Amino acid sequence: MSLTQAVRDKLDIPDLVTGGKSLKDVTVDIAKPNEDFPTKLWWNTFLLVLTITLIDVAIIGYLFYEGLYLLGINNPVGWGFFVVNFVFWIGIGHAGTLISAVLYLFRQGWRTGINRAAEAMTIFAVLVAASNLILHVGRPWLGFWLFPYPNERGPLWVNFRSPLIWDTFAVSTYLSISMVFWYLGLIPDLATLRDRATETWRKNLYNILAFGWVGSARAWSHLEIVSMILAALSTPLVLSVHTIVSFDFAVSILPGWHTTIFPPYFVAGAIFSGFAMVVTLMVIAREVFNLKNYITMKHLDNMNKIMMVTGLIVGLAYGTEFFIAWYSGNEYEGFAFWNRAFGPYGWAYFIMISCNVLSPQVFWFRKLRYNIPVMFVASLVVNVGMWFERFVIMMTLNRDFLPSSWAMYTPTLFDYAMLIGTFGIFFTLFLLWCRIMPVIAIAEVKTVMPQKEGAHH
Amino acid sequence: MYLPKLEQFHKYKEMDEGVLGIFDTPEAIMHAAEKTKAKDYIGFDCILPYPVHGIDEAMGTPRSGLPWVTFFAGIFGCTIGILFQYLTHAHDWPLNISGKSLNAWFAYVPIIFELTVFSAGIYTVAALCFLSGIPKATRRILHPDLTSHKFGLWIPKSAKGYNESDVVSFVKSLGGSEVIVVKPENQK
Numbered sequence: 221m222s223l224t225q226a227v228r229d230k231l232d233i234p235d236l237v238t239g240g241k242s243l244k245d246v247t248v249d250i251a252k253p254n255e256d257f258p259t260k261l262w263w264n265t266f267l268l269v270l271t272i273t274l275i276d277v278a279i280i281g282y283l284f285y286e287g288l289y290l291l292g293i294n295n296p297v298g299w300g301f302f303v304v305n306f307v308f309w310i311g312i313g314h315a316g317t318l319i320s321a322v323l324y325l326f327r328q329g330w331r332t333g334i335n336r337a338a339e340a341m342t343i344f345a346v347l348v349a350a351s352n353l354i355l356h357v358g359r360p361w362l363g364f365w366l367f368p369y370p371n372e373r374g375p376l377w378v379n380f381r382s383p384l385i386w387d388t389f390a391v392s393t394y395l396s397i398s399m400v401f402w403y404l405g406l407i408p409d410l411a412t413l414r415d416r417a418t419e420t421w422r423k424n425l426y427n428i429l430a431f432g433w434v435g436s437a438r439a440w441s442h443l444e445i446v447s448m449i450l451a452a453l454s455t456p457l458v459l460s461v462h463t464i465v466s467f468d469f470a471v472s473i474l475p476g477w478h479t480t481i482f483p484p485y486f487v488a489g490a491i492f493s494g495f496a497m498v499v500t501l502m503v504i505a506r507e508v509f510n511l512k513n514y515i516t517m518k519h520l521d522n523m524n525k526i527m528m529v530t531g532l533i534v535g536l537a538y539g540t541e542f543f544i545a546w547y548s549g550n551e552y553e554g555f556a557f558w559n560r561a562f563g564p565y566g567w568a569y570f571i572m573i574s575c576n577v578l579s580p581q582v583f584w585f586r587k588l589r590y591n592i593p594v595m596f597v598a599s600l601v602v603n604v605g606m607w608f609e610r611f612v613i614m615m616t617l618n619r620d621f622l623p624s625s626w627a628m629y630t631p632t633l634f635d636y637a638m639l640i641g642t643f644g645i646f647f648t649l650f651l652l653w654c655r656i657m658p659v660i661a662i663a664e665v666k667t668v669m670p671q672k673e674g675a676h677h
Numbered sequence: 678m679y680l681p682k683l684e685q686f687h688k689y690k691e692m693d694e695g696v697l698g699i700f701d702t703p704e705a706i707m708h709a710a711e712k713t714k715a716k717d718y719i720g721f722d723c724i725l726p727y728p729v730h731g732i733d734e735a736m737g738t739p740r741s742g743l744p745w746v747t748f749f750a751g752i753f754g755c756t757i758g759i760l761f762q763y764l765t766h767a768h769d770w771p772l773n774i775s776g777k778s779l780n781a782w783f784a785y786v787p788i789i790f791e792l793t794v795f796s797a798g799i800y801t802v803a804a805l806c807f808l809s810g811i812p813k814a815t816r817r818i819l820h821p822d823l824t825s826h827k828f829g830l831w832i833p834k835s836a837k838g839y840n841e842s843d844v845v846s847f848v849k850s851l852g853g854s855e856v857i858v859v860k861p862e863n864q865k
Contacts, residue, residue: 381777415818
């Protein structure tokens, strides 16, 4: 950031904001989607995902009126799609925190173009994940039992030695810290929208949302420090959340789950799927909101590289699991993995391998990293693959210690409805958010603009 | 030893009466801040659309002391995490689950960590809100472009040695594009 333009040109460092924009252009361009009347495309997409959400809500109501027997879960496969969806969506959330926190700590200027949307993605993904966590307990109206509180059943406390309670604490901490981080960053941008608003209702709305921010240098100095603190707190937090999610599996005694590789393997998978989702959303957002000067090919290139690296880590983890199953000489462990690849759910295993390990390999080639259709398809494929990864892990249950209790898991229509519903809720929230808040961090983009080099020390 | 100082917790001050100079570039506001500091108008402020690096030094405001809040709030959260789990499990309602130790402190680590982070984060943000004077929905906005592409220099009436005509001519001499005298009665 402190390099002069001549040096940047010589080193061929691409600008993070292209098109020779001035500070005012940045405000006008980014605020445009919030100030214009929504396009037909937005309305159509929104009505579609809203319909899915409403149907999903009705189905959830019916499901809990009737009971969980409508789902495909049985004994031994007591964990169905709800937990697959939970792990999948909490993983999606991780890229948002990584982009905003880890890249912030490493002073990566390119994060400014995408961090806001990625953070919003985190919030909505974690909300969807948390709803699956609550729903999977079967009696969601008693979900508050997961929290320790002085209660009328005597001094009966939650079991702090149980991973389900760890999940509760991890997910709620993650959600609250991510929300605070996201909203603090939004406050100056909402103030920008407030000051640009012409209609009274819009001015009042943003006036409330912007908390009365004026942009005083004293307040900025505190805000910058707090952003750094929150980034430093979120970095271990994001690793801890998925580590704790992996403990749901790893602290059990089931072969195939009871392994020490689970925490890093889950975290890498989470970053992988999260970045895939960010690429999917960014490719759409830059087209729909005409933000190609802010979400440049360089941003997408960087994300594709991260996707490739995390894809390789996930591939290494799959290999390590197999190697250890063989090398440990534990026949139950060995069987669990043989069963994963060549058992009745072998098809899911090979979908997972081809989507997660093979498809990101296209990004070895620069030409393909810069190709929008290729990266869009690859990001979708990776998300499918990562959903199947969690499905494969869950299906380890179908053949446990006693062959007499082996059973197959067949998802019912209700399971599929829950799965589709999670996407409905996620995209409804995301589209609504795109309408009322800026998709790109206006103030942060201005700090990495090439024309203001002279402002640095 | 690095110790917290009161001036590190500098607060945002409400803007009722004073002189506002408007500048077009970050370089100009930086220069203006340095001059104003040299002129000893204590309590002046800059209004920026984005954090301009180096403005703190130019204005003479010390580095924010909020990391201290984080530090102590983190220790508080950590202590609560340890005590709460120990007291509820080993003391208040001891339950033998699968023969696990009552004070299985290894199992407490995830929740201790989460409570540490939660407490550190939330208290720091609360302190930020307090020092920045937010939320406040009825705040006066001096100029709409200051959150977009203009930079403001604010010298309030409370500044030491404030004299309206002197301040106006001083701000004009800094080369701002506009100088506005703000009075409570011409509030929109």
